[in-house]
Amino acid sequence: MTAKGKSESRTFAPLAHRDDLDAFRNEVRNWLGAVVPEGWFARSAGAPEADYLAFQRWWLGEMQKVGLATPHWPKDWGGEDLSLRHQVIVSEEMVRAGAPNPDLYVVSLYHLPATLFAHGAPAQRERYLKGVVERGEIWCQGFSEPNAGSDLAALRTRAERRGDVFVVNGQKVWSSFAAHANYCLLLARTDPNAPKKQAGISYFILDMKSPGVTVRRIKQMTGQSEFCELFFDDVEIPGENLIGAENAGWAIAQSTLSAERGLIIFDLAERMHAAFVREIAAVRAAAPAWWADAALRRTFVTHYGELQSLRLLIRRMLSELDENPEMGASALPPLIKIKWSELLRRHTDFWLAVGGLNAQEDAPPLTGGGHITGNRMQDFMSSYAWTIAGGANEIIKTLIAERTLGLPR
Numbered sequence: 001m002t003a004k005g006k007s008e009s010r011t012f013a014p015l016a017h018r019d020d021l022d023a024f025r026n027e028v029r030n031w032l033g034a035v036v037p038e039g040w041f042a043r044s045a046g047a048p049e050a051d052y053l054a055f056q057r058w059w060l061g062e063m064q065k066v067g068l069a070t071p072h073w074p075k076d077w078g079g080e081d082l083s084l085r086h087q088v089i090v091s092e093e094m095v096r097a098g099a100p101n102p103d104l105y106v107v108s109l110y111h112l113p114a115t116l117f118a119h120g121a122p123a124q125r126e127r128y129l130k131g132v133v134e135r136g137e138i139w140c141q142g143f144s145e146p147n148a149g150s151d152l153a154a155l156r157t158r159a160e161r162r163g164d165v166f167v168v169n170g171q172k173v174w175s176s177f178a179a180h181a182n183y184c185l186l187l188a189r190t191d192p193n194a195p196k197k198q199a200g201i202s203y204f205i206l207d208m209k210s211p212g213v214t215v216r217r218i219k220q221m222t223g224q225s226e227f228c229e230l231f232f233d234d235v236e237i238p239g240e241n242l243i244g245a246e247n248a249g250w251a252i253a254q255s256t257l258s259a260e261r262g263l264i265i266f267d268l269a270e271r272m273h274a275a276f277v278r279e280i281a282a283v284r285a286a287a288p289a290w291w292a293d294a295a296l297r298r299t300f301v302t303h304y305g306e307l308q309s310l311r312l313l314i315r316r317m318l319s320e321l322d323e324n325p326e327m328g329a330s331a332l333p334p335l336i337k338i339k340w341s342e343l344l345r346r347h348t349d350f351w352l353a354v355g356g357l358n359a360q361e362d363a364p365p366l367t368g369g370g371h372i373t374g375n376r377m378q379d380f381m382s383s384y385a386w387t388i389a390g391g392a393n394e395i396i397k398t399l400i401a402e403r404t405l406g407l408p409r
């Protein structure tokens, strides 16, 4: 995989056209046409990790050059204050151009700013948001523990105040990309005697190079190892790295968890749609053998219909979000998460069935372009991530039952 783009014949400035949505879209399209490397996606298959990291860094840099790495951040903090409508256009054009996703930077670009904008001290914002914009610093999230996933408030990693520092002991798990991270958003228990388990938790910025931090990778069934376990053995965190007040971490964590603001799922659903468009074109060009099977045809078209209604639902969520950024009372995000993850599971399963034994070949994963990559076995295995990440579906269904439908416990 190469980190080199096509040669650019001119400088692109989409943001100079922000007052005219059509011109803005055109400039984003022109920029992507010039910069997205030909064939990068196919080359990502089985690429060495060092190449993957270099490619991600290069891509973040390219997005930064035109102001599209942090367009959703306020101007004061290195962003562009770009409206949601503009961001949707960027996302649509990225999908259209088959551009890479900056997967490695999801916590840096979404979770970190959502946390610091709402709760960070000015010095923390200055230091760490600039670190992302100017140095491409990578962040991971240290929330889940072996016995505290769905029941996150049960977390037991302990942070004890000793003078000017907090001393941390414990373990985290499922921390995505932690092996590459410079910093971690860490939840730890500061008051084990608090009357409610949510009340004794604090929120920290942890420098991953601190003595006593051990990162151990977890080998996944896909063959990749992006998840890590984190072990803390008398790790000292300076008091100035506490975000918000001591023992107020639970409420702050809610800002982190609501950070994605719909655009990530929008991008994924649009990428699935792009895959459908390609698949439909292929069937039209030369009907494959599976098309003769009425049951398979019915499943394919049913999934297509489900995706279209999901896309409409996501657009409705985005327009609600545009009007009311807090989205406090909206019932849509949990519904969308359930519908998306279940459709992804069934559709990747469908392709595995259609492909027969050949599709079960364990070919190297294709990274950075969504979940319907054409590598059927990998697509199927990785589809499970979405029924768990962001809250396991069983838990989300309970929330819908209790909070949206008002059903008794």
Ligand SMILES: Cc1cc2nc3c(=O)[nH]c(=O)nc-3n(C[C@H](O)[C@H](O)[C@H](O)COP(=O)(O)OP(=O)(O)OC[C@H]3O[C@@H](n4cnc5c(N)ncnc54)[C@H](O)[C@@H]3O)c2cc1C
Binding pocket: 140, 141, 142, 143, 144, 145, 146, 147, 148, 149, 150, 151, 173, 174, 175, 176, 384, 385, 386, 388, 389, 390, 391, 392, 393, 394, 395, 398
């Ligand atoms: C792709 C991905 C990325 C992730 N990245 C991170 C990260 O960067 N940082 C981080 O901290 N964490 C991360 N996680 C972890 C994630 O937050 C947890 O996996 C999730 O919260 C579920 O917790 P668990 O794995 O401990 O499962 P458990 O909570 O043990 O659940 C296991 C099963 O039991 C069911 N279950 C549990 N409780 C109930 C109940 N009360 N009622 C009904 N069913 C129940 C669940 O639905 C699930 O099916 C990631 C997970 C995934 C899949």
